[in-house]
Amino acid sequence: MAVTRFNRTLLASAMGLAAASISAQALAQEPVASIDLMTTTESYDPIRYEAAFMIAERWEELGFEVNVQPTEFSTALERFYDQQDFDATILGWSGRTDRLDPQFFLSTLDSRQANPGGNNPGGYDNPEFDALFDQQSQAFDQDERQRLVMEMQELYKPDAPLVVLFHRDEVVAYNHEAFDGFEPMAGEGLYSEWGPMEATPVGERSTLRIGGPQEPDNLNPLASTSVWGWKWMRLYYDRLVRLSADVEPLPWAAEAVEQVDDTTVAVTLREGMTFHDGEAVTADDVAFTWNYYLDQDYSYFNSYLAALDNAEAVDERTVHFHLSEPSASFASISLSQIPILPEHIWSQIDDASTLSPDEVPTVGSGPFQHERFDRGEFMAISKFDDHFHADEIAVDGVEFIIYADMEGVYTGLQTGEIDVTAWRMEPGQISLAESEDHLTVVNVPDFGYFHMTYNLRRAPFDDRAVRRALTMASDRERMVNVLLDGRGEVGSSVIAPVNTFWHEAFIERFDFDMDAARAELEEAGYTWDEDGRLMR
């Protein structure tokens, strides 16, 4: 029998252990349950697919039996969220701007989200965590809330209910001979709502051209469920609050946001705002919009509306939001999500979800106004000169060219057809873009993440020591270096490092360490049989 160096150490430690405890207890031990590791198919996402095999290799080295199961994406989602039929699964959360507020990612560990369909399919259950979750979500004081959020991260991390594998950088590029002045936004890249407001023409053309392979599903503010619909719509709809590029809530259509009492938020509107059709924006429009969203029961925004009982116009420029319970994220996040709709148009529409594309109104009050949407080809908006922010905007409009894939987008960037990419470039294109004189390549860190979640209801994941050992045996540094070509960051907490205000940097890190993983298991009473299989 060929004995490798690894096997020798393993044998040595196993023999040492055996000598110490070759007793009735050891004889009664059984191999630990084998692990099905569910991931996406290679064609859907080669990175997650490869990551699963990298993990499996190390876990097997540790003595587990691991079966990697590449699964079609929607099946994986269903088995993970609805049926909770999995041992360990690699999936991801995208970094949507509103998730920069800690509320959402922390809720993925809330035991009340552990029912089928909820956001905590792993079933982590820690009453202390839940209690802190409620406290932070009601803490209006930012510093107090920050302290609670940090505490929550310190609390859950040693339990290792999941591994935040890595945050993948978004790599985008723009033509600096045509436009400059962009400030990338975490999770959004260059095509953020601020992009068109910050871009400054350097060349002759002052219409900014963005290119991407994704297009809105539709432009109905009560039916669109895609990020791409909202990325476009929020350029021509105003919100009361906009999140700055540093993700600070900035009063926008609101001149002031004040708390009247625990459950009442008062918003004072800016003076002199008009919709694109010339009608004034009033407190009635704002109150109407929010109540309309409540009535229409449009699920995409339900989480932002959950705390709201109703909105009430108190006078021409003041709206009171009556909440059912105190909510810290309402003023910062909810107010930044719901677009202000003109009451004189939408009050005529009974069921907004059934509007055909031609019937959908596109009148907003935003800094740009809607011009065109030719499905599969093109979208355009132009600057709205009567907007309060219009003087700060250097472009006279934005055109979005829709390509079939990133290959087309890159060719467009190369030939000068477009100025900015809306979506991350393919790995092969990055080095090409870097060698082009007219292009600037930008790495934007993401706060969304890929995670491996353990099903805590099942063996062996019901044992904290196993979870900790498996986490230590996941070589995430290598994933970032090899799979992401160094363009990303090893995950630590569900609140990403780039989210500096909420991220707790001083928590247990679980660096890759096979010896520590083995020690963790030994300490918890696990042994290995002569084949190196883990026994308990």
Add this chain to the structure above:
Amino acid sequence: MSSRRSYLIRRVLHGFMALFIIATLLFFLFRLGLPDPTAALITEGLNPEERERIRASFGLDRPIWEQYFIYLANIVQGDFGYSFHYRAPVADIIWERLGNTMILMLPAIVLAYGVGAPLGAWLSWRRGSRADTSGIFVGLMFRSAPMFWTGMIAILIFGIGLGWLPTSGMRTLPYDASGFLDKIFTLDFLHHLILPALVVALYYLGSPLLIMRNTMLEVYGEDFIEMARAKGLPERRILYAHAARNALLPVVTQLAVTIGLAAGGQVVVEVVFSWPGLGREILNSVRTSDFPLAQASFLVMAAFVITLNLLVDILYTMLDPRVSFK
């Protein structure tokens, strides 16, 4: 003549039968193949009640048989349902995309067959010559080369390198067309059409070329050619008026099948050139689990193939009276 009429009626009935079977297959394949047909409708973090409500709004909570009969009844009325992804009637989307596809594919196919068939005839006449071998080589090469590869080479040379031709889309944006005709009857459109149409044409060229050449070689051995030669007709006239007419049948069959399949678009060429056609749309609809759109697209494709096959059968009876009506 009556046998001809009953033959045609029978063929049309067969066509409808085939469509019905395909529609049924599509319905059940998509229902059984997709774990959750509402995946496209549901966003992350939606609770089960909301999910149920959305399913109900699309009638997905009803028993599958009921859904099936509603689906059939709707198709008969030309209603293909409502796209989950776009929240728009499927028919509108398909007709527009189909138009875009055909306006790319038809010129390309006409070009391929217009050049390929006569070229094949000519090659057969010069069989064994250097022209023959290189003709076959070129035809086979473009037929075997993946279209995305030919397409990307064309983009590299004519789009990026020389900068002569646009590399994506149907028109220079923001050109705003008032309608479909306005969209296609412009120089700008032709400019955009050249590269993708050429790539498709080169790909298709091989079939008519080889079929024509090989059938011609067979026809040369027939008695009537001997007869024509004996009559002292010029070789050129024998070639085109006598031999070619008879060799045309298989080419016509192939042409019809090609046009039928072209309705689905060449996904690859539509993606490489960002052409907003039906092939690209089908790809997207599968990606977004938008099965009302996907199944209707496949049904339209099937209808095209069936109809064109029917047309071929009718054409056969005209081109070659010996074709029987059994």
